[in-house]
Amino acid sequence: MAGAWWDVDTGMAALLALLTAVDEGLGALLLGVPGDRWDVVRAAFGIPPDRRLLGVVALGYAVARPPGGSARRPRRPLSEVVHDGRFGVPWDGPAAR
Secondary structure, eight states: TTTHHHHHHHHHHHHHHHHHHHTTOOOOEOOOOOOGGGGHHHHHHHHHHHOOOOEEEEOOOOOOOOOOOHHOOHHHHHHHBBBSOOOOOOOOGGGGG
């Protein structure tokens, strides 16, 4: 599993790039590339063959459109998605401590 932490670091760097892009008014997404397409992506973007390809960050100006279903749906309460110490124990917030 050598290099596994490098993958995590790369994911965190990609997340920061995505958040910064959105803060600057750009559309951004991270997409994975199947192994059988790595050579095509390397050739298209001039990526040396000795570099490991983890994904592609795409940036651009987003097309204006109405929000999708997830934007119209209310957020679930934290007690449904955050657990306190172990899975299945709802977190009640800072007052619970």
